Amino acid sequence: MIDTHCHLEMPEFDPDREDVIRRASDAGVEVLVTIGSDVESSEEAVRLAAAHGPVYATVGVHPHDAAELDDEAVARLKELARHEKVVAIGETGLDYHYDRSPRDVQRRSFEAQLRLARELDLPVVIHSREAKADTLAIISATGVNRGVMHCFSGDMDMAERAMAMGLYISFAGPVTFKNARRLQGIASEVPDEYLLMETDAPYLTPVPLRGRRNEPSYLIHTAGRLAELRGVSTGDIARITSLNARRLFGIGEAPPRGRIAYRIRDSLYLNITNRCTNACSFCVRFHSDYVKGHYLRLDHEPGLQELKEAIGDPSAYREVVFCGYGEPLLRLDLVKALAGWIKDRGGRVRINTNGQGNMIHGRNILPELKGVVDSISISLDAQDEETYRRLCKPLMEGAYRGVIEFIKESRRCIPEVTVTVVDAPGVDVERCREVAEALKVDFRVRRYNVVG
Numbered sequence: 001m002i003d004t005h006c007h008l009e010m011p012e013f014d015p016d017r018e019d020v021i022r023r024a025s026d027a028g029v030e031v032l033v034t035i036g037s038d039v040e041s042s043e044e045a046v047r048l049a050a051a052h053g054p055v056y057a058t059v060g061v062h063p064h065d066a067a068e069l070d071d072e073a074v075a076r077l078k079e080l081a082r083h084e085k086v087v088a089i090g091e092t093g094l095d096y097h098y099d100r101s102p103r104d105v106q107r108r109s110f111e112a113q114l115r116l117a118r119e120l121d122l123p124v125v126i127h128s129r130e131a132k133a134d135t136l137a138i139i140s141a142t143g144v145n146r147g148v149m150h151c152f153s154g155d156m157d158m159a160e161r162a163m164a165m166g167l168y169i170s171f172a173g174p175v176t177f178k179n180a181r182r183l184q185g186i187a188s189e190v191p192d193e194y195l196l197m198e199t200d201a202p203y204l205t206p207v208p209l210r211g212r213r214n215e216p217s218y219l220i221h222t223a224g225r226l227a228e229l230r231g232v233s234t235g236d237i238a239r240i241t242s243l244n245a246r247r248l249f250g251i252g253e254a255p256p257r258g259r260i261a262y263r264i265r266d267s268l269y270l271n272i273t274n275r276c277t278n279a280c281s282f283c284v285r286f287h288s289d290y291v292k293g294h295y296l297r298l299d300h301e302p303g304l305q306e307l308k309e310a311i312g313d314p315s316a317y318r319e320v321v322f323c324g325y326g327e328p329l330l331r332l333d334l335v336k337a338l339a340g341w342i343k344d345r346g347g348r349v350r351i352n353t354n355g356q357g358n359m360i361h362g363r364n365i366l367p368e369l370k371g372v373v374d375s376i377s378i379s380l381d382a383q384d385e386e387t388y389r390r391l392c393k394p395l396m397e398g399a400y401r402g403v404i405e406f407i408k409e410s411r412r413c414i415p416e417v418t419v420t421v422v423d424a425p426g427v428d429v430e431r432c433r434e435v436a437e438a439l440k441v442d443f444r445v446r447r448y449n450v451v452g
């Protein structure tokens, strides 16, 4: 896990700072980003980062202290930002809740730090409280497109507009609070690619430790709540948010090779090809190389032996899913051989497909999958041919009719058949449901922009 926002230099940590850093490592928090909130604390943040391997620093002036940001302070921040372990400018922003600095002074300080971040090519850590319109307008005006809305407390519209500008959304302890329904709703909706987490220690201690001083080792509680809200495991949240934090702050190396087998929750997914006979407008392949923090851009299509080694014991998973960044049934021979191998070892097999397998191979392939595939999930993705053509851009003529025929044939050969749609703009989910009901198969709606 990575704690993207804590204040290790604060006096609350004077009695046991070294223990706090050690406890974080022991709890699996591999990186701590300690945040400067004025010139003095920025200097201290840099000193702590220089002295401790897992600690990185940001330098900036908080809106409460906005009046401090004169030319001399900007020059000092610039000097501090040259340190190799300084990864961002901030925290800066606007706080119209406490209004501890006059609003025009806050705005000037915010603008100046955003300009500094652009000049130094660093991301920005943004604090915004009850200042949605001005925050978004100032970010937009300065053209900043790398940063994080820390301890997010706005509404979904604000989150969407911030993400549209390229900013990450970070959740802290409040997402664990009982009465934080609206925030929890937003935390369940933010796409994986924009999600971060933090403690904001020593503040905002998560449930069940409220009342104590917060510290980075408590991040696991926020991770756990995010996992519950998003229907994934705590390990998934740790991986997704760590990857995002590393990408935003440029910490460490991104994974160099596409994963051919990757775990989400208690299932194992196989990534056997990046090719597809569709080019769906909502396909994750066109806007990200990652699913739930797993890098999936293949540099080659894996062979049978390679996949067996990557799977290990198939019975260790709830199911093994042929999925990936492409259409698995393009590699029918490999799917059949591997599915048989998985079944022989007590595994359960599912195929996620665009339903064009019969068109691709020019014959009814479903009898060939009988006995080795337990479940098939077929993307319908449209209520009619015209919508399918527009949204999925199939290579083959008559693809929608082909998908419908494939669904009918699947019922004869595969024990469980599910038809799925993505609730993307233009999809009439209810009419799709009627199509599935008429075909007498299960129906599932996948959320737009949520993959895995």
Ligand code: SF4
Pocket: 276, 277, 278, 279, 280, 282, 283, 284, 285, 324, 325, 326, 327, 354, 379, 392
């Ligand atoms: S069918 Fe699936 S893999 Fe192919 S383009 Fe559409 S969403 Fe992407």
